[in-house]
Every structure is written in C-alpha cells, then in structure tokens.
Amino acid sequence: MSLWEYANPVKFLRLSERVLPWLWGLSAVCLVVGLVWGFFFTPDDFRQGSTVKIIYLHVPSALMAINAWFMMLVASLIWIVRRHHVSALAARAAAPVGVVMTLIALFTGAIWGQPMWGTWWAWDPRLTSFLILFLFYLGYIALWEAIEDPDTAADLTSILCLVGTVFAVLSRYAVNFWNQGLHQGASLSLDKEENVADVFYQPLLLCIAGFVLLFFALVLYRTGTEIRVRRTRALIAREGKLA
Amino acid sequence: MPDLGKYADAVLSAYAVSIVLLVAIVGLSLWRGARVRADMRAVEERTRRDG
Amino acid sequence: MELTVTDLAVGRGGVPVLAGVSFALAAGEVLVLRGPNGAGKTTLLRCIAGLQEPMAGQIAGAEDRIAYAAHADGLKSALTVAENLAFWAAVFGQSGIDQAMTAFDLHDLQDRRAGQLSAGQKRRLGLARLVVTDRPVWVLDEPTVSLDAASVALFADAVRAHLAAGGAALIATHIDLGLDAGVLDVAPFRARVDAVRSSDEAFL
Amino acid sequence: MELTVTDLAVGRGGVPVLAGVSFALAAGEVLVLRGPNGAGKTTLLRCIAGLQEPMAGQIAGAEDRIAYAAHADGLKSALTVAENLAFWAAVFGQSGIDQAMTAFDLHDLQDRRAGQLSAGQKRRLGLARLVVTDRPVWVLDEPTVSLDAASVALFADAVRAHLAAGGAALIATHIDLGLDAGVLDVAPFRARVDAVRSSDEAFL
Amino acid sequence: MRALLLRDLRLALRAGGGFGLGLAFFLIVIVLVPFSVGPAAELLGRIAPGVLWLGALLACLLSLDRLLAVDWEDGALDLLATSPLPLEGVLAIKAVAHWITTGLPLVVAAPVFGVLLNLASPGYGVLVLSLLLGTPALSMIGAFGAALTVGIKRGGLLLSLLVLPLYVPILIFGAEAARRGAEGLDPTTPLLMLAGITGVVLALMPFAAGAVLRVNLR
C-alpha cells in the first residue's frame, strides 16, 4: 500500500483517530517531564543565572516555528504537484500552530533578551527575518480565510508559502551568513565545543520532543477538523442543488 | 520552588506566557473540532433523512 | 468552423452543476440556453468563454473565437461612450466603431460619460462592444436585461446581421428574443452528484 | 392613506428629466411605470423613495412608508441567506423571516452564502427583503430582471398578497408581470428644458 | 442599531479578518521603520512615540475605505437610507464598529510594538492612554471622510487626503503626550487636549457626517 493512500480523507481520518491518542499522551508526558525537570532540577548557569531555564521554551518553540513552515512548504508542494486535498488542508491546519510557536519564541526571546542583552529587541538579522516570517504566517492565514473557493485558496497560499520560505531559511541560517548579530549561533550543533552543557541538554531534548509531538498532534487533529469542514460544505452544497 | 534569584520575573513570565499560549491553541483546536464535528453530524442526519 | 461541445461537465466552487452537455453550433446559427434560475447557464457560458475550467469533456473551436458578454459590462464610467467602444476596438485589433454605434443607436449619446447613462443605455453600450470585437462566436448571458422593446429589437437585428456575416451566437435568456433559434434546455443536464469527479468528491 | 404625487419634476445631474408627473396610488393598487430606456423611470422612483430631491412638485404619503428595491440588492456575500434577511428584518424592527423565505422559496438555500447564489437566486433574496420590511408602499425598479418564469409568478403572488394586506406597489418594468395593474407611461412627461427651474438655469 | 453593529462586526470577522489586518499593517509599518532609518537603538527610541502614533494613524486610515464603500457599491447604503434608522445613527454605529475592529486592537497591541522600537519604559502607560483617548476620534472623523467620498470610485487616496488634515491635531497632542511620557515629563496637558478634541468630535461629527452623506446619496 502506497503512502498516497492516506491522502484519501476517509483513510486519513481513520488513521489519525488511531494515532492521535498516543500523540497527545506522549507529547504531554514529554512536555511535563521535560519542563518540570528543566525548571526544578537543573542548576543555574554560571553566566546567565536562572534565565537559562527559558531555553526549554525558547529553543523548542523557535525550532518548531521554522520547521512548521517547512512542513507547510512540503504540504504545499504535494498539493501543487499531486493535488491531494488533504495535504493542502494540512498546510492550512499547521499555520495557526506555527503562529503560536512563533509567538512563544518571540515572547520568550524578548523576555530573555532583557537580562542578557540589556534590550528586549534588537534588529539583528536572525530576529528580523524571524519577525518577517511571522508576518508571512499572518498573511498566509489571512489569504486562506479571504478566498472562498478552497482550491483557489490552496493554489494561491501555496505560492505564498514558497515565497515565505526564503525568510524561514534566513531566520535559521542568517546567523551563519552575517555573523554580526547579537543572537547566538547554533548551540545544538554536533560540534561539541559550542554545545551546551549536558545538564541542560537532556531536559532540552525532552522538551524539543514534546513540542514536536504536540505540533504533530495539533496538526493531525486540526487537519481532521478541516476535512470535516469540507465535508459539511460539500454536503450542504449537494443538498442545495438537489432541492 | 527553586530559587530563581533576581531573574524570577523574567523566568516566570516566560513560562506563564508560553503555557497560556499553548493551552490556548490546544483549547481552541479542540473546541472548534467539537463544533465542526457536531455540525457535520447534523448535516449528515439531514441528508440521510431527505434521502 | 463550428463550436462543438462534447460531454461537458461544469461546476461552481467545486460542486458539479451540469454534466453531459453536448451540442454543436455552426456558422449562421443561434442557440438559446434556457433553464430555471440556478440551473447553471452562467456557469456553462463562463466555461465555454474560457473563464473557468471544465470538470470534464471537451470544447472545440472556442479558442480565440469568442466574444463574451455577461451582466457586468466592463464600462468605465469616467470615459465617454465613444472612448469606451474605441478602447475595446483597439484591444481586439479593430478600428472603426461607427457600425457598432449605428447598430445600437448610440450616436446621440456618443460624448456622454458612461456613468451618466440609464440602465438600458449602459446595456446597449455593453452589447455594442460585441460588434467591435469582430469575433465569430458571441456568448451572451442574459443580454436583454433592462432593455425596452425597441432596444430588444435593435439587439435582435444586430444578432441577425452577425449571423448573416457568418457568425454564431449562444445566448442564455429567460425571455423571448424574437429570433429564429434552436433552444437547449439545460435543466435535464443537472449533474447528479456522483456524475463527475468533483474536487469535493473525496469528502462525500 | 394613499401616495399622491403632484406635478412632480425630477432630474439627474442638474438636468431635468421628467416634469409634470401626477398620480395617486391608493391602498390595494399597483401602478406600473413604463417608458423607453432613459425615459426617467429610475430617477422618478429614486425621488419618490426619498433618495433624491424633487426639482418641483410634491410627494405626499411617502415618508417612512416606502420599501425601495433597485438593481443593487444590498446583499452581503459573506453572510448566509438567512442572516441577510434577518438583518433587514431587525433594521425594520421586524423579527420573523419565515414568511418571506416561504414566499420566495428560499428555504433550501437558507444556509448558503449570498455570494454563492446565481443571479436569479440573488434577486429572489433581494425581493424577499421587501416582505420583511413590513412597509405599505413597495417601490420597485425592474424587479424581475434575471428571474425565470416560475420566479416571476412567485413575485406576482407576493405582490398580490401585499395588496390584499392593504399595501400598494409602484413598479417600473419593461415586461408583463401578469398583474392587474394601472399603467403610467412616463414618455409623455419628458421634460422640456425650460420646464423647470434647473440649477443650471442661471447660465441659460 | 444593534443589528447593524452586529452585522458589521460579523462581516469584519468573516471577510478575511478585518480584525487582524489593521494590526498587521501597524506591525508592518513598525517593522519597516528600522529598515529605513537604520537599526540604531538610541535613534529608534527617540522617534518611537511619534512613529507609534503615526503607524496607528496610518493603519486606521487604510481601513477607512472599507467603512462605507462596500455598502455603497452593493446598494445597501441606499436601502439603509430608506430604512427607519437615522442616518446619523448608522454612521455612528459604523464608526463604532470600525473602532472595535481597528482602534481597539491597536491600543491593546501598542505596548508590544513599543518594545520593538525600544520605547523608554516610563512611556508605555501614557502611550496606551493617549491611543485610547485618540483613536475613537480617528474612527469618527474617518466616518465623516468616508461619507464625504462615498460616491467616488476608489476614493481611498482622496479620502486619506481629506481626512489627514483633520487628523493632525490629534496626532500632535497624542504624540506629544506619548513623548512626554517616554521622557518622564508630565503628559497631563496634551492628554486633556486630546480628551477635549475627542469629546467634541464624538458629539458633533455624526451630524456633519449624516448631512454630508445625505447630499452624496441624492
């Protein structure tokens, strides 16, 4: 059985019904354990003091904010190339989740920046491109909402998603391109020297896992909702015409 | 409760904001999902009845 | 060359409206589309004019041969009657607008701004546009809305002249135009929901 | 109380169009306005509905008693059929929309967005608005545009019901509505330029 | 009247989020400023109160053409004019709906945007207060401007042109109050002036707007 079969809404719903409880449960476990571990049972950093604890929220959410856009990109491409409705709807369902992730990253980053950099916000390349990515999220959602015909909306938002990817890439790699901002570089890289200490690393990994799982749970659930909206719409339309 | 020192405000508010936002998106998704499901049931009922 | 429609299915917003429509329209012929409100006449005409994709079936002989006129006349209210017509003539690579002005009795209104015309006068100007396109197939959606009896007669004359010059016309209307025309009632072609692959099909 | 128009003169853009129009419309009566395109029917109706000032003459019995319907239906395409109607009902201090929905056979379309209706279905919704206004005098400008025969009959029934309930109607139209109505041809009232004090008079 | 307010709010919600968009535009202006004048924090902090007020004003302005034009084009305005509602009331309600969908979100979000522009910390309270006092007047004046330009196709730009001079006093006092707040001075006088202007505008403008709209409908 090929993977594409799950592009059928009914199959998709059936599969997601089965997977979702596990996803919800696992993500809750990871998040709770990770956050509690990080908040209560890790020492303060010798330079940053207790503010390192923000890392357990900031890094996973920033990571997911960008990855959510890449996931939308993939879904949009699938829609453009193979025209599977479910993938278009999945992209639509992911956008608000991405916005929330972006907001969390922005807020926690700003709150962290005040003690660390002495300012809430700086116009550094990574931060700026991240903010523009946020705007793209808003535009993407607004465009979906504004267009009546769902296929047209899917086409147009896909194009927008392609354009916005530039800023997603920039907010991940801008640090490498310019190297002049305030924001730190990739501290999670495999390069041991730059890596954060193990005490912080393990709960951080758990939190990242929690955010990833939560993201997938939300997207799966919301895609189901979108499918039901379309089904309701199709039924109503049929009803009106037969009458 | 661990001692957060002089950064207590920052750390606590970061956790508060994040948790509120996470709960909000989960809650909104579930709420809308339930409503849409109910709507769909109603329409399905109607179409089945009307043939 | 004639316009041939084979087994066409059309829809709105992903919902099939008509299916299995076939007809042929030869030079010198008029075909009148009839059907109750909401039957799908407008949808069919937009599809034939190339403004939306068919859901199934073929349309042959339509490419670049169609002059389409719908409810909205595309008139610019800041331009005069003559300027409006001249613009469309230029777009379609024509130059004279005199014949069209005569056909729809617009000479008296020539220098009036389109915004200052009454409903029927606007419609006449919109129809005059068809003459300057010099396209062989006219596709018209309720062309005589708000026209009085005299203007309807002018319109019928214009259609006859167009046919005599080897043109053809496809007209959706609810009233009698006094033309010697074939009639196609679209009501029997109402799409059964399972008749065509609709884009929402997957959700049903 | 009847609607009485005495020696009315109306104009567009400062130019007089009709002059010396007088008529009376009692409860239970319909008056159909006829006249060629550009004669001034729309102008006259807008004036009676209070949307523009008369250039001369009096209108009695119109104040707050008129429900006006023109080409533009004032429908919000983002709202459903029921929501659109309910809004107008609320504006006119009414509550039930059921009667109106039945009169124009809209129950099936109830939850459809107004933007997704065909031309004729939109018109039906626009006319249903008249019923929920509960105003005694209907002033209608070409109400049956793009309606099919069945819908025209629905409309005629609605007008008859309105008359039976003591209402009156003033209708401009080019087609025959199948109503037992008085007819007023506006063509003879075409204004001579010196007929009324126009605002440009000082320059003549 | 309540029906009208509800309908307008509902339309704003449905038709592609009238709610969010004003805010998004505000955000965009704020984002563009550092790009254009450069990201130096000290400079940004100095111009922050003015830029925030200017951004709010432009966001408000941009959404004005939605205020009446849609209802005009689809004929609903003619029908409302022949309805039992007084035209003044219709316009006041439309201004209220506009404020709820545009002004209010701006007031709530302004502090966040202040952070982006490095606004000095004593300035936040006064900024919010000044916006809260000033934006209702912006909406009401906007309704007047919309009534003035309603018949004109794409009157958007013309509308801005007509309305902006009327916005100037509000901008002056609003920005002055916000600036004083940010510099730790006493902002009472400009705030009082702002409140006075808004009071007068709210009391008189509905009638002016109604009169103008009546002329335009004719």
Add this chain to the structure above:
Amino acid sequence: MRALLLRDLRLALRAGGGFGLGLAFFLIVIVLVPFSVGPAAELLGRIAPGVLWLGALLACLLSLDRLLAVDWEDGALDLLATSPLPLEGVLAIKAVAHWITTGLPLVVAAPVFGVLLNLASPGYGVLVLSLLLGTPALSMIGAFGAALTVGIKRGGLLLSLLVLPLYVPILIFGAEAARRGAEGLDPTTPLLMLAGITGVVLALMPFAAGAVLRVNLR
C-alpha cells in the same frame, strides 16, 4: 497594448486625479513626520532619507488596490482575459501605468520633500537615483499582489500585508543608498543591488502575476 496603457492613464487623469493623489499622500506623510517626532532639525535630517523612502513606499502601496480591483468589479478583467491580449502583458502594462502615475511623480518630487525634511545636500542626487531604480520594482511587485488578492472584497489591507515583506529588500537597499548619499559615503554597492533586484523583478514577476491571476479568474 498601447490602447490599454492609454486608457489606464486617461482613467487615472479623469477619475479624481490618480496622478496627484499618490504625491499628495507622500507629501502628507512627510508633513506628519515632524508633527509626530518633533521638529528638531538635526533629528529630522538624520532620519530624512529613511522617511522619504518609507513615504514613497507607502504612497505606492496605498494606490495598489486601484490597480486591478476596479477592472475586476466592473467585469472588464473578465473581458480582457477573453481578449487577444496575453494576461502577462495586461499585468505588465498595468504596472507601467501605475508607475507612471505614482512612481514617476514621486521620483520627480522627492528632492522638494527632501528640503522639507532638512536632507543633507549631497544626498539629493543619490536619493533620486535610488528611487528611480527602485520604484518600478515596487509597481511590478504590487501588480503581483493585486493579482493575488483580486477576488477579495476590499482586499486592500490584505494586499499590503502580502506585498510589504516583498518590499523589504528594496527598502533596505534604497534607504541604505540614500543614507550613504546623504552622509557623503559611496552608495554604489546598494545601488547596484537595487538595480539587480529591480531587473529580476521586472523579468520574472509578470509571469508569476499572470499565473496567479489566471487561478483567481477561474
């Protein structure tokens, strides 16, 4: 194609002065800036290049919704789509007409407004040059945005939201060039970048816009 360009220009001239309004809006923004940030000449001079670019960009943006929406509403766009003109050509022409009515006047008038904002004297030439290089791209991107939002009632604000991120690079390099010019530094690099961006945009955008419009007309 020529007929279309002439018609659009004529309409801009007739319908309430499309020509003047962009300029007027620019002027108003420029005038409002001293009111909002305070009239200190040194501060104004420092932010002048950025504000001039920002004003030009906003003036351009505000007139974008006229670009296609009118033709869409009155059905002319449907008719143009069934006409012999290629849709890409139609959009390119519309962008050209937009530039002539909005961008060009801004370029010409910018030095005058520079004086109002106390722009340093070496900056004028570079300012004009940067605007001349940048504004055509603004119009063309705007045509793309207009095509994207054409079916949406009052999509004006949404249009701004979608288009502005695309304007950011142009703004960055344009304002950078103007600022360097005003400070007497060498503006060649940002000007070259600007020219490059404009070249790419003019070459590719008509096709993107055409594709998007086709989807929307469907």
